[in-house]
Amino acid sequence: MWRGLWTLVTRAAHGPRSPRSCMRQASGAPAPGSGATIFALSSGQGRCGIAVIRTSGPASGHALRSLTAPRDVPPPRSACLRLLSDPRTGEPLDRALVLWFPGPQSFTGEDCAEFHVHGGPAVVSGVLQALGSVPGLRPAEAGEFTRRAFAHGKLSLTEVEGLADLIHAETEAQRRQALRQLDGELGHLCRSWAETLTKALAHVEAYIDFGEDDNLEEGVLERADSEVRELEVALGAHLRDARRGQRLRSGAHVVVAGPPNAGKSSLVNLLSRKPVSIVSPEPGTTRDVLETPVDLAGFPALLSDTAGLREGVGPVEQEGVRRARERLEQADLILAVLDASDLASPYSCNFLDTVVTPAGAQSPNGSSQRLLLVLNKSDLLLPGGPEPSPDVPPHLLLSCLTGEGLDGLLEALRKELAEVCGDPATGPPLLTRARHQHHLQSCLDALGLYKQAKDLALAAEALRVARGHLTRLTGGGGTEEILDLIFRDFCVGK
Numbered sequence: 001m002w003r004g005l006w007t008l009v010t011r012a013a014h015g016p017r018s019p020r021s022c023m024r025q026a027s028g029a030p031a032p033g034s035g036a037t038i039f040a041l042s043s044g045q046g047r048c049g050i051a052v053i054r055t056s057g058p059a060s061g062h063a064l065r066s067l068t069a070p071r072d073v074p075p076p077r078s079a080c081l082r083l084l085s086d087p088r089t090g091e092p093l094d095r096a097l098v099l100w101f102p103g104p105q106s107f108t109g110e111d112c113a114e115f116h117v118h119g120g121p122a123v124v125s126g127v128l129q130a131l132g133s134v135p136g137l138r139p140a141e142a143g144e145f146t147r148r149a150f151a152h153g154k155l156s157l158t159e160v161e162g163l164a165d166l167i168h169a170e171t172e173a174q175r176r177q178a179l180r181q182l183d184g185e186l187g188h189l190c191r192s193w194a195e196t197l198t199k200a201l202a203h204v205e206a207y208i209d210f211g212e213d214d215n216l217e218e219g220v221l222e223r224a225d226s227e228v229r230e231l232e233v234a235l236g237a238h239l240r241d242a243r244r245g246q247r248l249r250s251g252a253h254v255v256v257a258g259p260p261n262a263g264k265s266s267l268v269n270l271l272s273r274k275p276v277s278i279v280s281p282e283p284g285t286t287r288d289v290l291e292t293p294v295d296l297a298g299f300p301a302l303l304s305d306t307a308g309l310r311e312g313v314g315p316v317e318q319e320g321v322r323r324a325r326e327r328l329e330q331a332d333l334i335l336a337v338l339d340a341s342d343l344a345s346p347y348s349c350n351f352l353d354t355v356v357t358p359a360g361a362q363s364p365n366g367s368s369q370r371l372l373l374v375l376n377k378s379d380l381l382l383p384g385g386p387e388p389s390p391d392v393p394p395h396l397l398l399s400c401l402t403g404e405g406l407d408g409l410l411e412a413l414r415k416e417l418a419e420v421c422g423d424p425a426t427g428p429p430l431l432t433r434a435r436h437q438h439h440l441q442s443c444l445d446a447l448g449l450y451k452q453a454k455d456l457a458l459a460a461e462a463l464r465v466a467r468g469h470l471t472r473l474t475g476g477g478g479t480e481e482i483l484d485l486i487f488r489d490f491c492v493g494k
């Protein structure tokens with residue numbers, strides 16, 4: 001019997017209906033145009049000290065020899081100084097470091113060459129033109145190097161996404177998260193979940209085939225059920241975290257709000273280190289919502305300046321107030337600003353009653369809105385004088401004028417944003433894209449169908465669907481459209 005069950009396990013592992021190679025050949029279909037040798041400038045555009053040009057494909061060795069003739073290719077993976085010249089005219093182009101990476105031990109898995117040339121535009125374009133003249137070479141398309149790496153099983157799809165994010169990472173937290181994804185943490189997790197499903201599927205199929213057989217080990221169906229239950233719990237916990245990973249990728253919405261003249265625009269300018277908003281002693285200066293992307297204590301955020309909240313003003317300002325309130329409802333974090341020297345004014349009291357106090361209270365669905373209360377203009381308080389107001393909820397003192405209290409505010413922001421975005425330094429790998437969330441949710445839905453299934457064939461099918469979503473998350477059986485969408489994010493030369 002055990003031999004029979006083992007066959008089933010391996011059969012399920014490789015897909016009983018459509019046998020598939022178990023090698024880590026990610027996309028099935030080869031990358032478009034593979035076979036050609038591609039080349040591109042891989043360092044950034046523009047004047048720079050050193051520019052890196054690379055090639056990938058079977059003619060890489062030939063290209064390297066053509067530009068460095070009469071010398072031969074250098075030993076693998078070691079940098080050598082060579083005179084580059086145009087193979088058509090023999091005209092010298094640059095003295096450069098060249099590297100030779102014979103496949104499969106290269107980034108793409110193919111033969112690769114790198115030219116580290118002096119970064120002037122004339123040198124770069126000369127070398128690119130010389131490469132273009134070598135037979136079998138053509139310029140790379142956006143993301144084509146990475147796509148080839150993926151096609152040769154060098155990177156999984158989640159690792160590819162990690163790499164794209166790493167290239168675009170603007171803040172510390174984004175960089176850490178992208179690196180973790182590039183390390184394949186999410187991929188490992190998905191593969192271990194898929195393995196659990198494979199086991200459960202093997203148990204169900206064993207029961208379908210040998211149900212009446214006395215030799216079948218006792219309790220196989222119960223085992224499958226409990227494996228599915230455990231997986232449901234793990235997936236559910238991960239999905240609850242989902243919005244956080246996406247916020248880390250695209251930025252948390254931080255809304256600065258308060259009564260007129262509290263210093264909201266001053267605070268926005270201070271945090272973004274540039275004059276985004278007009279500051280003036282006139283109340284009602286800011287009318288529209290002004291958004292600016294900022295790095296707040298290492299986290300990416302979209303900071304919104306809003307109109308001072310007050311009633312009984314003209315129609316334009318009233319519209320500004322309406323927009324401010326609308327924005328407050330969508331905030332991941334509210335930065336509530338009051339004038340520390342003006343806490344007893346009707347505007348301040350009204351703001352405390354209508355925005356600050358309700359945010360602290362739990363809403364009917366159990367969640368409360370995150371809010372940091374900042375008492376600005378602390379420089380106007382008498383030194384050594386009494387607390388501004390003992391009745392005011394927990395707050396931070398700040399002076400946008402002198403900068404005093406800014407460090408404390410940034411530390412408080414770091415803590416809040418680590419909650420809002422998830423802290424990539426600790427915690428489980430985050431789901432940074434809607435695509436991840438979609439596949440995990442669909443997997444969970446399929447597990448729901450498994451539990452409701454009235455017959456075993458349907459139950460097994462539900463498990464196969466569930467497993468398919470996990471495989472697609474890391475790029476197995478991926479469709480071309482998804483690949484196109486992901487690789488579109490890359491620049492040429494990556």
Ligand SMILES: Nc1nc2c(ncn2[C@@H]2O[C@H](COP(=O)(O)OP(=O)(O)OP(=O)(O)O)[C@@H](O)[C@H]2O)c(=O)[nH]1
Binds near residue numbers: 260281286400
């Ligand atoms: N003394 C002092 N004055 C400040 C401070 N921060 C802002 N101000 C002044 O307060 C006034 C209002 O500042 P804004 O930043 O325009 O205030 P606001 O909340 O954006 O105002 P509205 O957009 O009109 O609602 C300006 O004259 C600022 O120079 C501070 O920390 N100390």
Ligand SMILES: [K+]
Binds near residue numbers: 279281283286
């Ligand atoms: K103002």
Ligand SMILES: [Mg+2]
Binds near residue numbers: 264265306
């Ligand atoms: Mg303003």
